[in-house]
Amino acid sequence: MPYNEALKKATQAFEVYKKTTSSQRALLLRTIAEEIEALGDELLETASRESNLPLARLTGERGRTCNQLRLFADVVEEGSWVEATIDTALPGRQPLPRPDMRRMLVPLGPVVVFGASNFPLAFSTAGGDSASALASGCTVVYKEHPGHPKTSQLVYKAISNALQKCGLPEGVFQHVSGGVEVGQELVKHPATKAVAFTGSYKGGKAIFDLAMQREVPVPVYAEMGSTNPLFILPEKLKEDTAQLARQAAASVLLGSGQFCTCPGLLFVPDSDVTTPFMEALEEELSKATPAKMLHEGIAGNYYTGLGKLLKEQGVQAIVQQETDVLEGRAALARTDVQQWLQNPALQEEIFGPFTLVVTYKNTDELLAAANALQGQLTCTLWGTNQEEQLQQNLTDVLRDKCGRLLFAGVPTGVEVSHAMTHGGPFPATTDSRSTSVGVYAIKRFARPVTFQSAPQALLPQELQNGNSTGIWRTINGKLTQSSINE
Amino acid sequence: MPYNEALKKATQAFEVYKKTTSSQRALLLRTIAEEIEALGDELLETASRESNLPLARLTGERGRTCNQLRLFADVVEEGSWVEATIDTALPGRQPLPRPDMRRMLVPLGPVVVFGASNFPLAFSTAGGDSASALASGCTVVYKEHPGHPKTSQLVYKAISNALQKCGLPEGVFQHVSGGVEVGQELVKHPATKAVAFTGSYKGGKAIFDLAMQREVPVPVYAEMGSTNPLFILPEKLKEDTAQLARQAAASVLLGSGQFCTCPGLLFVPDSDVTTPFMEALEEELSKATPAKMLHEGIAGNYYTGLGKLLKEQGVQAIVQQETDVLEGRAALARTDVQQWLQNPALQEEIFGPFTLVVTYKNTDELLAAANALQGQLTCTLWGTNQEEQLQQNLTDVLRDKCGRLLFAGVPTGVEVSHAMTHGGPFPATTDSRSTSVGVYAIKRFARPVTFQSAPQALLPQELQNGNSTGIWRTINGKLTQSSINE
Known part of the structure; x- marks a missing residue:
């Protein structure tokens, strides 16, 4: 038509x-x-x-x-x-x-x-x-x-x-x-x-x-869309290194990374468990069976974006596979917060089964990265109870960067319910x-729209005195399901 | 600073x-x-x-x-x-x-x-x-x-x-x-x-x-701002001709017409009471004591806008006074729906003590005018109980044209309360x-913002299990002031 x-x-x-x-x-x-x-x-x-x-x-x-x-x-x-x-x-x-x-x-x-x-x-x-x-x-x-x-x-x-x-x-x-x-x-x-x-x-x-x-x-x-950064705090990474790598990888790979909420940025501490974490992540992404992407255009954009990113200064490819016209083959790269802060290109979303690990040296770097984020659909924060103060400081920053802030689990999987926010500051949404x-x-x-001094017959049902459908209404500042006495 | x-x-x-x-x-x-x-x-x-x-x-x-x-x-x-x-x-x-x-x-x-x-x-x-x-x-x-x-x-x-x-x-x-x-x-x-x-x-x-x-x-x-059209239905105008003219005039003149909600357009029937209505309106506006406007710029814009409008085809000046550098002197003009529909300039707001009367011949013209309105802060509809069907038809149109729709009284006087809407479709607001x-x-x-799987200590007070301030919350789809049992 x-x-x-x-x-x-x-x-x-x-x-x-x-x-x-x-x-x-x-x-x-x-x-x-x-x-x-x-x-x-x-x-x-x-x-x-x-x-x-x-x-x-x-x-x-x-x-x-x-x-x-x-x-x-x-x-x-x-x-x-x-x-x-x-x-x-x-x-x-x-x-x-x-x-x-x-x-x-x-x-x-x-x-x-x-x-x-x-x-x-x-x-x-x-x-x-x-x-x-x-x-x-x-x-x-x-x-x-x-x-x-x-x-x-x-x-x-x-x-x-x-x-x-x-x-x-x-x-x-x-x-x-x-x-x-x-x-x-x-x-x-x-x-x-x-x-x-x-x-x-x-x-x-x-x-x-x-x-x-x-x-x-x-x-x-x-x-x-957005890059959906996931922050792992130092004690948390120590506690459960390999399991966290598997959990993050599963979310990166879900649906060949073709979800708006796939985590495209992982902030992890530069510590003595960074290497085993990276190895576990590398293993998960390397062994993943590639699936066809939605169409050739999506696959083309994925490999083009990836190729561009891997050429950026300070970005090291960890998993890189041959490109394909349709299959989405997983990829992994690594950089550090200093490089990431200097280069806005490293915040761009790459739609597909890829994530960029950004290592941070200390709390200051971690908070600087959080502060530098552009608007996101989701941010995820994995920490232990012992890291509550740091979690609180990060929460104060991240709640202003996203529509949904997770403290466990992965951002993929958007519940259709009352409390969901699938949105967030620009450029996640307009x-x-x-x-x-x-x-x-x-x-x-x-x-x-406000109806002033309207006869009952001209009011929409929801605003008439007799609250025939029993909806919640604010009457003179108080929430109630009552009718209005005539 | x-x-x-x-x-x-x-x-x-x-x-x-x-x-x-x-x-x-x-x-x-x-x-x-x-x-x-x-x-x-x-x-x-x-x-x-x-x-x-x-x-x-x-x-x-x-x-x-x-x-x-x-x-x-x-x-x-x-x-x-x-x-x-x-x-x-x-x-x-x-x-x-x-x-x-x-x-x-x-x-x-x-x-x-x-x-x-x-x-x-x-x-x-x-x-x-x-x-x-x-x-x-x-x-x-x-x-x-x-x-x-x-x-x-x-x-x-x-x-x-x-x-x-x-x-x-x-x-x-x-x-x-x-x-x-x-x-x-x-x-x-x-x-x-x-x-x-x-x-x-x-x-x-x-x-x-x-x-x-x-x-x-x-x-x-x-x-x-907006022109805040006021519609008077035929029976209503018959019932109370002079009193309605006085009421409308008072709203036009309030604060020298320097309110966003002053009625700048009056739609009145072309009937045997139109002449007495116009005479009463003319009398009210002619005898009004002019007051200083907010500043010379506002006064200048008022007389410039008015002068331009009075030169438009089919617009007849009824009350026109000498311009002044600061005083806002009331003015009144008249046209009919056919002229008004043809000329978008007749919808422009003139900020000051002026109103344009637009006469309509029948219900079709009345509804055509309502449909042609641009976005308004307010619309006002004065009718009798006998005119309920016409009021209903107009209400169906006008509710999509404004932020507040009045059925009695005048649009000036914006209540600061729960049920007020001071807004409306573009260009009344953005x-x-x-x-x-x-x-x-x-x-x-x-x-x-949605917090997912958050520890209690990291949640804002409003979202913690114990609803310490007793606010209304929607829990699993139901409004309640209760706490959540831990």
Whole structure:
């Protein structure tokens, strides 16, 4: 469908869709999940052919996608996400009476969603951005990812079926194919009220710039990846040298390093266990069986970026394998904090099964490195209880550098839940005030409006006196599920 | 103080200030209010000399400013604004365990605040932007407004005293003087993490553009005013012709029309009561005693804008008075919806005691006008109970055009409370997802961070198991004030 026709239909459909009840939107989201499941093996096989991802992984990803749709259905049905806030009238207040004011979040309008190549299901057609936008009451124009067009069409069909079954206009969700120019036109179109994107820095930043230069700028939620630094403290490394190497390596290698949260930087102490740690890491990465990457472009970028990095001053290749047109072969390099601090190129993300070990000599170097980090999706800090003060000092720095700070485990594996933040300061995303995974993602596509002195009949249900759906509301500054006595 | 030194100190002070407890920040805000009150008549007299605003108005504005500081103190002390959200670990979950995740809002860092000429107290040095930024845990670099430098210095002194009394670094709040270039440098400086502004479209848009072009873009909350259209429905106009004219006129004239929410557009039916309505309006505006405007620049812009508008095709001057270098003399003009729809110039804000009456012939014209509106801080809709369907249709359109939609009363008078939205779609503001007045303003200066698998000792107090301050938290999807059993 031509992009401008899609946006016209999305605008018309918004006038219908924005007035749907939360039950209607919850039903739509659940029906989409059912329709996706009904696609059966064809979806998984198509996605596997197009993305080179194994069926087991895609089975998991389909589960995640459908769970995500159902979680947003639950959130919408529960309804408190609209932040209903009511200040009742104080007609006798001196010197002036206070009018009745009732505030809630309302949807922004048509949202343009760009899918990600590395998650053909969970971050694509019916992925987190589409699910949260539909949940909020926005209509969606989805720009097909060229890496998996057939998968995208299948999922689009499932969404279309669901819209039809729920008696909603087809303009609520539309699917647009095309190249970079089509994407640009979608972002620039006056009907577009927000944009969501998951992918490279280059792609995300170009979209952001276009959107900010519009006559009417619109919010852009671009998740552009990060290097996800992992810090290992001295006592911790001593305690468990080989096991930590294996744990870090597994996260670096997961999905051929094609996750936004793969740890691409390991800060480790320069101590008497550095050598055994490096040997264990080297062994893990050397012996890993390479898998096909998503497509040749991704593989090409991986080897190009790697080649460039290994030529930087003070960077020593530890594991380096022959390049391939499609297979992602693991790599490992080493440098030290002094070199790393001097060279911003060593902060660039290399998307693939690679990590750069950066050794530090002392606490000052460690804190200097933490302070020099650019914005990250995640930071990870592994220390012992005996290193609490150092952990505290690092935490004070790292919490301002990332969206998620881990103290155990690995950053890969992004939970779809209430407390998740999959976001972080620029350049991890273009809007650090949001998350692209988890329940709070719904708030990206809404804004507050206050109804003042409104007759009950003209108020949205959420703001009427009788709290018929029992949502949590802030009434005169207090959270409550009560109705207002008339 | 040089701007770069101020930002350096603000960055250093942030490391201390971000770790203050909510009680410490509440104490600071209350102490600032006390110190402002302690300035006594000197503050009011200085502000009146610099702004031409009468003492009675400034007395009210001082009360508003101090109440605002105390309201944010209450919000911070209560503490639930941080949106603490906890998903507890599920170690036995299949196929993978769920880690413990705890999310809350944390402050962004140093915020640059630009004051407004029309509110030398409530939207300036210790105004809403500064109060909400300080409440959130951000440090502030305030750019003095050239319209009231002495007032600004006095308030700055009050804030400095409060910081000293509270044992906080002077870098928590700093005051910078200078021209447009200094403002630009403040916005462009890498240490700046967010910007707040109240003023003209030209000024706000320039700041927005600069901030988006930074290597690391930062949020800009610019409130740039609006025309605040007021719609009167046919039956309503019949019912109460003269009284509605008086009510509208009073809002147009309030403070010489120098409020962001003065109604600059009145949509009225072309009916047999249009003439008496226009006559009543004409009488009110003609007989109004003109007052000095804020400064000669504002007065100059008012008469220039007015002169330009009155030359537009199809615009008929009803009240037009001689221009003055400082006095704001009321004006009134009339056009119809067809003319208005054809000419975007008729949507431009004229800051001063003026309104443009736009007559509509029927419901279609009325809805077409509503649909053609650009983003507004407020829209007002006056109708009778008998006009409920038309009100509903207009509400469906207008709620997407503004931050606040009134069904009675006038848009001037912005309540500082929980349910207020003082914001709205571009060009009313640069970020429709926020408000610059009321409790939710604090969230502008914060972003979420998730702590995963963190030891209790490394968690912020708000996320620890024992909910020592009794804040509302979302635990496993349920709002509660309970602690977590260990």
